[in-house]
Amino acid sequence: MSTLRVLVFGVFAFVLLLTSCDDYFKKKEVRAPLARVGEAYLYKEDIANLITSGMSKVDSASFVSNYINSWASRQLLLSKSKINLSEEKLKEFDALVANYRTDLYTRAYKEALVSQGADSLITQKQLEEFYELEKENFKLKERLVKIRFIELPKTFLNKEEVSKSLKNFNPDDIVYLDSIGVQFKKLHFNDSLWVTSSRVLEEIPAITADNEDKYLKKSQFFELEDSMAVYLGKIEDVKQVNDIAPLSFISPTIKQVLLSRRKIDYLRKLETEIIDEAIRDKEFEIFTKNE
Incomplete structure (x- = not known):
């Protein structure tokens, strides 16, 4: 090993040692809890954003007290439910929570992708073509x-x-x-x-x-x-009632319909591309039984 490489390695090791020592001697931050129910803790920062600057000391104290009692009630009911509900019910609820969590994340992600990638411009010609095709539905x-x-x-x-x-x-x-x-x-x-x-x-x-x-x-x-x-x-x-709505009046509705269809088509295309990419990168595969 050359002298330069030894020197560089020595400096790197020394810096790493100092960093490790610094992390070691750092005092671990201790959070003071406001309340505890079993293994669950409620901390001051959990409710800090709920207390507004317009609250008086009396109001904020009352709010914190009520919030703690409400939090404790929910935690106690949750723990009781886990003890007293059947195993089947708990599994059912866990699956619902997991599905909701997945839907929440994926919906937000898809909305972000659509806002970045889907074309939101609807031309007058597109409005007129859709209107002529569907005008009987616009009575x-x-x-x-x-x-x-x-x-x-x-x-x-x-x-x-x-x-x-x-x-x-x-x-x-x-x-x-x-x-x-x-x-x-x-x-x-x-x-x-x-x-x-x-x-x-x-x-x-x-x-x-x-x-x-x-x-x-x-x-x-x-x-x-x-x-x-x-x-x-x-x-x-x-x-009059049952007349065909004028295009100028119904245009905002048509635009929303066209944008909604475009969004659905874009998401379908996106989902297909995601699956194809995952298969290509061997991140996704389907196992079939050999008959």
Whole structure:
């Protein structure tokens, strides 16, 4: 052995000896338990994160006391159950716990893999193709409307001008309505969006299930009043129950369906690749009986 190699080996051995001595002389950390039930211990750090900074000393002491009693109760019941339940039941529960633990880990891991690897982009063309293929499954269960409306205070003075502008809704009208919008209690000018009738009934209490057929009609303009406010509205378009839902309304649902299918396909492909790799690396094999 050369002098250099001996020197290097000697230095390495000396450092290793110092490290070992340092570890040996380190004082072992002793954790003071808060409570014990049999062989199970509850330590201060187990509940440290549960005590918030807003708690007073009295509140935190009460919380710790209650937590210790609750913990002890669970531990005692657990130990009693292990003594008094049958062996079959214990095996059954152990298997359930093991399966749950496995499912918890694998689900979290698969979600992480999907978020990193699965494509989450859904194009307009994909939405349209799926919509055309499945449109018979998208029949409406409630009426949809395109609406613009304004809710005015009952004391509002220039109601006729606002009503006229909302009805005509040309560029000058829009500028005018925007300029005084702070005086309205509510406003909704985006009449290109489809809105469910139930949402309209929530926003305009003067329209109810009993009179919605009268007011939620295409091209209908209404002026309604109750004890709280005055409601002005114009219905631009309507889709009735059992009509095919418009693509613009159903697009978020279609997107979720497509993403869910893509996720399932990705996971199936991933599981196949994992098994193939394990077989290739001789980490997984199936034993069959020789007949």
